[in-house]
Amino acid sequence: MSETPTHLQYTAEHEWIDTTGPAGVSTVGITATAADALGDIVYLELPEVGTAITAGAVIGEVESTKSVSELFSPVTGTVAEVNQAAVDEPSVVNSDPYGTGWLIKVEVESTGALLSPQEYAALSAG
Amino acid sequence: MTTTSPLNDEHVALGATLVPFAGWSMPLRYSSDLAEHQAVRTAAGLFDLSHMGELHLDGPDAGAALDYALVGNLTALAVGRARYTMIVAEDGGIIDDLIVYRLADESYLVVANASNVAVVAQELAERLDGFDAALTDRSLETALIAVQGPAAAALVVGLTDPAAADAVRDLKYYASTPAVVGGVEALVARTGYTGEDGFELFVPAAAAPGLWRTILAAGQPHGLVPAGLAARDSLRLEAGMPLYGNELDRTTAPHDAGLGRVVKLDKPGPFVGRDALASRAHANPSRVLVGLVGSGRRAARHGYPVVMSTADDAVTIGQVTSGAPSPTLGVPVAMAYVSPEVSAPDTELAVDIRGRREPVRVVALPFYRRSES
Numbered sequence: 364m365s366e367t368p369t370h371l372q373y374t375a376e377h378e379w380i381d382t383t384g385p386a387g388v389s390t391v392g393i394t395a396t397a398a399d400a401l402g403d404i405v406y407l408e409l410p411e412v413g414t415a416i417t418a419g420a421v422i423g424e425v426e427s428t429k430s431v432s433e434l435f436s437p438v439t440g441t442v443a444e445v446n447q448a449a450v451d452e453p454s455v456v457n458s459d460p461y462g463t464g465w466l467i468k469v470e471v472e473s474t475g476a477l478l479s480p481q482e483y484a485a486l487s488a489g
Numbered sequence: 490m491t492t493t494s495p496l497n498d499e500h501v502a503l504g505a506t507l508v509p510f511a512g513w514s515m516p517l518r519y520s521s522d523l524a525e526h527q528a529v530r531t532a533a534g535l536f537d538l539s540h541m542g543e544l545h546l547d548g549p550d551a552g553a554a555l556d557y558a559l560v561g562n563l564t565a566l567a568v569g570r571a572r573y574t575m576i577v578a579e580d581g582g583i584i585d586d587l588i589v590y591r592l593a594d595e596s597y598l599v600v601a602n603a604s605n606v607a608v609v610a611q612e613l614a615e616r617l618d619g620f621d622a623a624l625t626d627r628s629l630e631t632a633l634i635a636v637q638g639p640a641a642a643a644l645v646v647g648l649t650d651p652a653a654a655d656a657v658r659d660l661k662y663y664a665s666t667p668a669v670v671g672g673v674e675a676l677v678a679r680t681g682y683t684g685e686d687g688f689e690l691f692v693p694a695a696a697a698p699g700l701w702r703t704i705l706a707a708g709q710p711h712g713l714v715p716a717g718l719a720a721r722d723s724l725r726l727e728a729g730m731p732l733y734g735n736e737l738d739r740t741t742a743p744h745d746a747g748l749g750r751v752v753k754l755d756k757p758g759p760f761v762g763r764d765a766l767a768s769r770a771h772a773n774p775s776r777v778l779v780g781l782v783g784s785g786r787r788a789a790r791h792g793y794p795v796v797m798s799t800a801d802d803a804v805t806i807g808q809v810t811s812g813a814p815s816p817t818l819g820v821p822v823a824m825a826y827v828s829p830e831v832s833a834p835d836t837e838l839a840v841d842i843r844g845r846r847e848p849v850r851v852v853a854l855p856f857y858r859r860s861e862s
Binding site for chain 1: 506517518521522523524526719722723786787788790813814816843
């Protein structure tokens with residue numbers, strides 16, 4: 364079982380969000396559990412910079428050879444940055460899901476229902 | 490109830506991700522689907538297929554019984570050779586696709602898909618009525634290990650007892666021979682489900698872990714890696730090989746899947762499904778199995794609609810049976826049933842991928858064919 368970083372918050376759909384960044388900008392990615400379940404990720408479809416996104420809504424897709432998973436926004440806000448390096452080389456999402464494999468940065472207006480690391484660890488263990 | 494493979498401890502030791510599959514717990518992957526897929530295309534992969542069913546049929550009427558029970562002509566099969574064939578219902582619907590090996594004059598091995606072993610065994614038992622032949626299900630006592638890829642032949646021949654090495658080296662595609670491999674009595678078959686050259690080794694379950702470790706160790710210099718069900722699925726898809734439950738099922742006749750050639754209507758004597766299949770053979774099919782190649786990166790998956798074009802109001806003219814981003818081709822590929830009028834190669838169609846329509850082009854199967862060396 365992969366470790367659940369304690370400085371992040373989570374969704375039940377296996378996204379993570381780091382709200383500790385500067386000036387209300389949060390970073391979003393998918394968890395190691397999600398990346399492991401998908402297998403080798405070969406394609407990311409992410410929203411463009413400037414897109415208004417809503418907590419709980421589908422904002423993209425993460426595709427592996429084996430399957431595909433929709434990406435749900437954990438927050439409501441505006442996309443401030445997209446990880447082009449991950450779009451170009453999606454395998455970084457497998458190798459470093461909480462680091463260089465981040466997906467988007469969002470100027471957050473409000474958050475959806477987020478899970479604590481403990482809650483998420485309990486969910487993904489079950 | 491979940492059955493574990495005789496190789497389960499090996500998979501756990503290798504760090505495999507194990508998943509439930511047709512009542513078994515089997516390795517989905519060991520490290521990376523893509524790396525395992527590429528290893529099979531360029532070097533070799535080692536697969537545990539112990540979930541497959543091994544049904545033995547022995548007796549003076551074994552061949553005649555199979556001629557009646559299956560769509561193929563198995564009395565015509567030479568000893569030491571194998572055939573891809575099917576068992577169908579009276580209405581011609583496919584119960585399972587099978588490989589039948591003739592081991593001796595009066596001895597056949599029927600290999601069935603794990604999900605269908607029970608129903609195939611039951612159907613065969615019923616259809617044996619009146620024939621002098623005995624059916625034995627040896628699925629649990631038999632392990633099946635596949636070595637697939639361009640390096641497979643050198644590796645397996647190198648591990649074969651010298652007395653049988655020539656026979657294994659010269660083994661033809663869809664042929665089998667008994668041989669001692671890695672010190673284990675095996676039935677060595679030149680068959681596979683990857684589109685590469687390779688072997689499938691039927692061995693006693695108790696001997697499987699030792700043979701697995703022997704092949705892993707000897708294969709390392711050849712670039713062999715253990716490969717899971719995920720790689721097996723993407724490899725067979727590229728090779729255009731049907732999967733029961735995707736391309737084949739009870740509502741599908743062999744002709745629908747482009748496999749009418751396996752139905753031997755001219756064999757002597759009646760067989761189950763003959764009348765239904767005889768009328769299918771001359772009728773125009775209502776749907777045709779085709780290959781689809783995309784140009785973007787989003788892949789169609791099992792069950793997605795095939796539509797006439799990318800227009801919003803384009804009508805549905807088929808359904809995807811299998812699809813994935815092809816690791817070898819670098820584009821999305823899919824198999825799909827479509828209406829005959831849009832089944833010609835180079836026809837431009839589209840697939841509805843979760844509400845968005847992506848263009849695809851019809852191609853002849855397979856997507857990938859290995860170059861002969």
